[in-house]
Amino acid sequence: MPEPAPPFTASLADGAASPPRVLIADDDMLSRTTVAALLSPAGYRLRFATNGEEALLAVSEEPPDLVLLDVMMPVLDGFEVCRRLRESLRGDYMPIVLVTALDERQDVLRGLEAGADDFLHKPVHGAELRARVSNLLKVRAYHQLLASQRDSAMATADALRQQVLHADRLATLGTFAAGVSHELNNIAQVLHGLLEPPGPSAPQGTVEVMDSGDRDMLAHVASHVTELSRTILNIARPEQSSALDADLGRTLEEVRNMLRLTGRMRHARVSLVLPEQPCRIRANPVHAQQVFLNLLSNAADAIADMPEPSIEAGVRTGKDGRVEAWVRDNGPGIPDAVLGRIFEPFFTTKAPGHGTGLGLPVVKQLVESWGGRIHVHTQPGSGTRMVLDVPAVAPPLP
Incomplete structure (x- = not known):
């Protein structure tokens, strides 16, 4: 091996700006x-x-x-x-x-x-050498400026992406808050009924004694309130998570339960196709929840006016070490004029105040950040099927 060349030697006085x-x-x-x-x-x-x-x-x-x-x-x-x-x-x-x-x-x-x-x-020739070197150094400085601006733009884009994710979560949280309010009102009515004192027609000296059925009802109500609070905390959880991967089957089941608790899917028949073995992907579990919340909520909105509304959602092991997940509804489908714009930020077909237009763009962004793809299969009058194709996490060696 040749000896290393000596380091650069400065021709300028100490303390001067470093020359090229x-x-x-x-x-x-x-x-x-x-x-x-x-x-x-x-x-x-x-x-x-x-x-x-x-x-x-x-x-x-x-x-x-x-x-x-x-x-x-x-x-x-x-x-x-x-x-x-x-x-x-x-x-x-x-x-x-x-x-x-x-x-x-x-x-x-x-x-x-x-x-x-x-x-x-x-x-x-000295003058030619200095001119060519000077011009090429200016070109390098321009390239470095462009690289710096590119890095700054990428950092800004990442910050904006995080803001969009946060905005979509806030919108989801607002939607859930309305459902939770309805559920809490129903619970309050049950509690009032159980705790009301005996009416004026009751025999004098009657002492109300809570029977086992009432106690069971109170236990059920308390459990319901606990689950509602846990749902809100899950949705509002901070971005950072110590978990490095998510089990999509388990996540889908959790999200289905969240939507049931808030009454969002009470009008529909919902069936899940869950795998026997975990289907894990490299993703923040909170982001995985956000994807399924958006897809299932959109499906619930799409079938709101259908005579026999139904939703099927599932997860399964795909080919070549990948995981496939899907959400299918029997709604009216997506018209061709709308299909090309569904992933545009802020585009929505919902009435003002009922949609931000961020749900599907966020879904697409998150799925692609996992190295996956999202496919839309739809036909007017025959419903819509959203399919996620994501790389799986290799199972640990035995």
């Missing part, structure tokens, strides 16, 4: 010295390599902002070094200038195919 770094790779000491002297007025930080392997090692240790690469070098020539650098630096743009005495068209073409940005012919 330039790697000069050439096996001829006179050529390296000449190029360094010609670049000295620009104040670049210079590093040197005497062959192709040293050049690759220097770039891996401390990536320069630009490489001046001699073509005719021992061990690895400049064409091969250029090609390897382009392969290893796919995510970052670093200008490479081939400095060569070769002047044949085929040599120029070979250099361009290897990924070179420019050519300089020996003997190098």
Whole structure:
């Protein structure tokens, strides 16, 4: 292995802003010295390599902002070094200038195919060298600015995605709150009936004694209240979860029970097709609940006016290590004019105040974040079937 090239040396005084770094790779000491002297007025930080392997090692240790690469070098020539650098630096743009005495068209073409940005012919002219290096460093700075803006945009997009997920959860929570209010009113009526004192027609001296049936009724009511509060807490749970995966079969059953407790699906016949073995996927369990809540709630809305409303939902092991889940209703189906827009944020066919237009976009976003896909099968008059196809978590080894 060749010895590592010396680190970049600064040409500016200590305390000055760090200048661009330039790697000069050439096996001829006179050529390296000449190029360094010609670049000295620009104040670049210079590093040197005497062959192709040293050049690759220097770039891996401390990536320069630009490489001046001699073509005719021992061990690895400049064409091969250029090609390897382009392969290893796919995510970052670093200008490479081939400095060569070769002047044949085929040599120029070979250099361009290897990924070179420019050519300089020996003997190098100082003003031309400085102009080309300066221009290519400006191009690199522009690429770095674009990369920084891209990273900032991605961070902003992720923050907005979290806001959309939160907004959809709040909307779901609001819908459930209305159902819970109705259920609590029914419970209050039961409690009033059990706790009312004897009426005026009761015989004088009658003392009300609660029988076993009343006690059972109170126990049932208390259990119902507990489940309602647990449902609200599940929906409003913070985004962060210590769990790394979710069992979709169990999640589907939990969501069905949530919807039953709030009376959301009381008007429909609901059947579940659940697997015998867990069907686990790499997902936040709260997000998995959010997906099924949206799909089942949409199905319940779709069949509200049907004479015999029914919903089927299920989970099963698919092919090639994947999990398939579905929600099917016997509603009117989705018209073609609407089908193409159902995943658009804020698009809704519901009456004002009854839908945010975030449910299905959030479902699609979450499913795709799991590495999955969502398919819609619908036909006017024949209902709708939403199908999720998601990679499964490999079962632990015995």
